[in-house]
Amino acid sequence: MSSTPESRVKTAIPAQILPQASDGVQTDLPAVKLKATGINFFYGAFQALFDVSIEFFENRITALIGPSGCGKSTFIRNLNRINETIRGARCEGEILLDGENILGIDVTQLRRRVGMVFQRPNPFPKSIFDNVAYGVKINGLARGKRALEETVEKSLRRAALWDEVKDQLHKSAYALSGGQQQRLCIARALAVDPQVLLLDEPCSALDPIATGKIEDLLFTLKDQCTIVIVTHNMQQAGRVSDYTGFFLLGRLIEFNKTGVIFRTPAQKETEDYITGRFG
């Protein structure tokens, strides 16, 4: 799929600040995994997103930042079509996964490939084990009990939760603390081996140690998947992400390499936000 700056004249991103452009070196361009073009999103009559166009690069971490209510959650919830379940919601524009329109992909298949961790932890009222095993089971991904147990353990380890729960796998997930529940939800999403992982403020309920573990996890996951992370924590965005998009009032104001966004943002609003002058 071609993604030269010229082919994107209709997008909201000025060509001169595109990652590749500022990169200078065109040869190490990562492949585009997920590409959204001209997204307008409506909750009934209320328009929450305005002409958002962005690309997520394979095996890279993209952070989405912006003040509360600017549409970050709304945006990533379009990428796995979970917004379709909201009554009266409507999405315009085009989203391509590996060049294929996501509307043409069977929705259950799409969601298996594009995993999501929600802003608020939402474990199922089941045991810790069954929470992690859920996606594996419904997608028929593990052959036999042994394989299932291995997947569950591996996923819990990756989410930095194994050591805390290994002796109580059959306890209810509700017995866990909020931060543990969030890591459980991360483990649950990882268990189905998604190609893209959407994380909506995954660390907002976590202490610095667990946050550090999750950030380490993101680095190791990069080899296997494309990560989109919404965060309110500027330091976190700076630490973990390769690219950063700044949202404001339903628009993508600026998108670039994280270093560029944090050191030499092109837009005044971006600079104001990252230096803490508002939001």
Add this chain to the structure above:
Amino acid sequence: MNARLLRRKVINAVMLALTGLCTAVTTSTLFVILGYLVWNGASAIDWDFFTKLPLSPGETGGGMANAIVGSFQILLLAAAVGIPVGVAAGIYLAEFNPNSVFSFLVRYTADLLNGVPSIVVGIFAWGVVVVPMKHFSALSGGLALALMLIPITVRTTEQFLKDVPVSMREGALALGASKWRAVATVVVPAARTGILTGLILGVARIAGETAPLLFTALNNQFWAKGWSAPIASLPVMIYTHAISPYEDWHRQAWAAGLVLLALVLLANIAARLILSRGANAQRS
């Protein structure tokens, strides 16, 4: 100024006393009924009451074993028919098409059905089951009670499913579950304590219904000969014994009332226990 203050204080005290009195009447009614039943019926409750058949009119002794078993049989049939239908319809209303005109009509119909006088339900079951089969039967009684159980089940199932947070559904869908899969494996299990409680309360509610059984299940002094024969039940037994002229039968009617009430109360207490257990499990 002082007079006004005094007046206000008096009104306040009177109103407080009145509402307190009404509250006391409400709560004590149950205990008065219970006490009355015990006073009149406890003497008739013995081992025989639970194990023996009724004797012929005028004889002293005997029991209501057939009515107790018969009641359970009829309720079992009612539950076997009413619960699957009601739960399935409740799931449809809550999960699959909550805002369609059809769902609105179903909901409305269920509420109306809930309000249909039980004697009318009885005569309906009599018309469609008893008349074609040409005899009274346990089957017709069970179906009549099932008709009463369905609307209760539909509405409680729907309500408890609606209380399951949207985030739970989203969590399942986001892992690649189909809508049906998410409902069956996450949403319904999340609501199961609530639904179970609703079912117990629903069955307890129809357990005491007499009118729908009067001309469907009828009554039987002996053990019922299968589902297509008349069958005894506690409510109808209370009715026939109470209107009889025999002193001993009156005592047994009281006893049957006591047993029936005890069963219903037990079901209610069990339901509350299950619900509070469920709530605790969700919280901790």
